Amino acid sequence: MIASTQTNHPIAGVKKDQSPVDVACYKLKEAGLRITQPRVAILAALIKAGRPTSIDALHGELGANSCDIVTVYRCMAAFESIGLVRRAFLINGTSLYEINLGDPNRYHVVCKQTNKVEELDADSANELRKAVQHIEETLRAKGYSEVGHIVEFFGKSPAGHRAQADVAVPSA
Amino acid sequence: MIASTQTNHPIAGVKKDQSPVDVACYKLKEAGLRITQPRVAILAALIKAGRPTSIDALHGELGANSCDIVTVYRCMAAFESIGLVRRAFLINGTSLYEINLGDPNRYHVVCKQTNKVEELDADSANELRKAVQHIEETLRAKGYSEVGHIVEFFGKSPAGHRAQADVAVPSA
DNA sequence: TTGCGAGTTGCAAAAGAATCGCTTCTAGGC
DNA sequence: GCCTAGAAGCGATTCTTTTGCAACTCGCAA
Numbered sequence: 001m002i003a004s005t006q007t008n009h010p011i012a013g014v015k016k017d018q019s020p021v022d023v024a025c026y027k028l029k030e031a032g033l034r035i036t037q038p039r040v041a042i043l044a045a046l047i048k049a050g051r052p053t054s055i056d057a058l059h060g061e062l063g064a065n066s067c068d069i070v071t072v073y074r075c076m077a078a079f080e081s082i083g084l085v086r087r088a089f090l091i092n093g094t095s096l097y098e099i100n101l102g103d104p105n106r107y108h109v110v111c112k113q114t115n116k117v118e119e120l121d122a123d124s125a126n127e128l129r130k131a132v133q134h135i136e137e138t139l140r141a142k143g144y145s146e147v148g149h150i151v152e153f154f155g156k157s158p159a160g161h162r163a164q165a166d167v168a169v170p171s172a
Numbered sequence: 173m174i175a176s177t178q179t180n181h182p183i184a185g186v187k188k189d190q191s192p193v194d195v196a197c198y199k200l201k202e203a204g205l206r207i208t209q210p211r212v213a214i215l216a217a218l219i220k221a222g223r224p225t226s227i228d229a230l231h232g233e234l235g236a237n238s239c240d241i242v243t244v245y246r247c248m249a250a251f252e253s254i255g256l257v258r259r260a261f262l263i264n265g266t267s268l269y270e271i272n273l274g275d276p277n278r279y280h281v282v283c284k285q286t287n288k289v290e291e292l293d294a295d296s297a298n299e300l301r302k303a304v305q306h307i308e309e310t311l312r313a314k315g316y317s318e319v320g321h322i323v324e325f326f327g328k329s330p331a332g333h334r335a336q337a338d339v340a341v342p343s344a
Numbered sequence: 345t346t347g348c349g350a351g352t353t354g355c356a357a358a359a360g361a362a363t364c365g366c367t368t369c370t371a372g373g374c
Numbered sequence: 375g376c377c378t379a380g381a382a383g384c385g386a387t388t389c390t391t392t393t394g395c396a397a398c399t400c401g402c403a404a
Binding site: 093094095127132135136139144145148149154155157158 | 310311317319320324325326328329
Binding site for chain 1: 379384
């Protein structure tokens with residue numbers, strides 16, 4: 001939105017003006033993974049979505065001409081293992097994926113009716129993050145390793161009530 | 173262990189000496205659900221387990237002579253909807269079920285290697301509970317209804333390291 | 345005690361998500 | 375430009391959970 005953040009600024013160094021996709025690709029390379037056409041496309045779709053997205057939706061977003069859904073599965077597994085994406089869970093056990101370019105953990109509220117995901121407000125998220133980090137430290141102190149967690153909130157969203165008549169999840 | 177807590181105390185009233193299974197059955201009836209043989213068996217198994225248990229394990233615990241696994245699925249869904257059981261989630265999307273006879277939310281640490289579940293210490297659980305409740309209130313204030321949450325911690329447990337050579341989850 | 349009916353169960357089949365095997369392809373170091 | 379380990383494509387499979395439908399039974403009432 002602001003001129004100074006645009007790409008291709010004539011004077012800017014290489015580092016400053018990298019697009020999110022470039023950053024993600026750098027992380028891939030850093031982890032020793034190859035930068036392939038499908039992976040770039042998937043990352044671009046993930047970044048464009050800007051919110052937790054299902055593998056199926058992601059695959060759909062790529063267009064039928066693009067890669068196999070199995071590839072999306074495998075990529076998400078790979079990306080998750082290097083921390084490039086974060087996983088969010090739905091009540092039915094399926095999961096959504098969200099790009100992670102270094103920002104702190106995000107917490108979500110998922111609408112029970114539409115599966116639409118909203119982010120928790122900053123204050124709540126911070127309080128929660130504090131509690132969770134404390135617990136994870138306690139666990140490490142007890143001898144646990146590779147500690148991680150899942151936190152999801154669910155509810156019928158007020159927005160969801162309006163959309164109740166809609167057949168599917170609104171796609172934008 | 174202590175004499176005064178035993179059942180069948182000659183002087184005790186009917187209410188006091190109910191077994192957990194009786195309490196669970198009462199909750200069933202209260203919710204308008206029928207008390208059937210399979211349900212009682214499932215509840216007994218769940219109570220005996222005393223920890224989050226998979227549907228498959230639960231079905232196995234009942235013995236081959238007992239009810240169909242589909243019935244276990246349906247019962248758990250019914251029990252969960254009336255709050256008689258609580259659900260815990262594994263990273264693979266499957267879930268475990270735990271009896272809920274009225275105690276406050278429990279939080280767990282699941283071993284990444286064995287899927288063995290341990291309970292969080294009381295202090296951590298309380299801190300977490302406070303944060304979570306606060307967030308749920310905030311959500312309700314924003315218009316969300318039927319608010320709920322999932323919280324799970326994962327890690328390689330120190331106990332798990334020892335059991336690493338074991339083929340399956342230790343069953344006791 | 346007997347009868348009735350809604351709620352439950354059993355069984356078989358289906359649906360769906362995720363994984364696996366294997367061949368072919370390609371990114372990227374030499 | 376060549377080579378090879380890693381990645382993608384495609385088909386088939388596994389595993390968990392759900393659904394449909396007929397048969398059964400709990401529990402209320404006569």
